[in-house]
Amino acid sequence: MRKKSEERRQAMIDIAAEVFNEIGFEGASMAVISARIGGSKATLYNYFSSKEEIFVEVMLKQVGCQFENVFTALQDEDDxxxxxxxxxxxxxxxxxxxxxxxxxxLAMYYAGKSELGPLLYERGPKRGxxxxxxFLKFKMEQGELQSSDSWIAALQFRSLVEAEWVDVRMLNVVTTVSPAKIKISAARAVDSFIRMHEVRPSV
Known part of the structure; x- marks a missing residue:
């Protein structure tokens, strides 16, 4: 029974994605989504507390698995x-x-218009x-990095990695970045981060 319930939930997310793609977040409503699903609003509310929650689920289903692979990659490398x-x-x-x-x-556009931003942040970037x-805290405890606030260090790492490409890609100044350029840019970011946080000998 639980499996069927989860299958039903995933089917609702897929249908909601169609609605959002067709009429946008603002045009969509729980009533419109439930009508497309073929059930009542009450049934939809049994699975989701709000339109924002469904939208977040749609986004996470569309791209979340790609980031999941990114963040789990650390588990396979000790160096x-x-x-x-x-x-x-x-x-x-x-x-x-x-x-x-x-x-x-899309998320940035609607973040200021509803509770979508905090929901997406908690379910997406914050978890990753x-x-x-x-991971960084573990490396600090092992003496491979200078001891500091590991959350701040993670945000600094993210900023260094994104610095060369994310803004220009988001604003469509750049439309493609080759794998070779990504590798070179990533190496620069990592080397800068390690220099910032390397263990320095005590004087």
């Missing part, structure tokens, strides 16, 4: 630089994809970068 380089390359490769850029643009923070 600090190699792990960070692999993470940076994978992250940039995903975040610069057309479908991910489109979803991010919390994993990076935990």
């Amino acid at each position: 600090l630089r190699a792990a960070l380089l692999q993470l940076a390359i994978h992250y940039l490769s995903v975040v610069l994809k057309p479908d991910v850029v489109a979803v991010k643009r 970068w919390t994993r990076i923070s935990e």
Whole structure:
């Protein structure tokens, strides 16, 4: 029974995605989505508390699995630089994809118009970068990085990785970035991060 309920929920998300793509977030409503699904609003509310929650689920289903692979990549590499380089390359490769850029643009547009922004942040970026923070904290405890606030360090790493390409890609100044350029850029970001946080000998 639980499996059928989850299948029903996923089917609702797929139908809601069609509605959002056709008429946009603002034009859609729980009534419109439930009508498209073929059930009542009460049934829809049994699965989702709001239109914003459904929209977040749609976004996460469309691009979330790609980021999941990015953040789990750290588990397979013990060497600090190699792990960070692999993470940076994978992250940039995903975040610069057309479908991910489109979803991010949409999320930023609607973030100030509803509770969508906080919901998406909690379910998406915060979860992913919390994993990076935990990895960095472990490396600090192992003495491979200077001890500091690991959450701040994770955000600094993200900023360095995104610095060369994300803004120009989001604003369509650049439409494609080759794998070779991503690797070079990622290496620069990782080297800068390690220099910032390397363990310095006590004087």
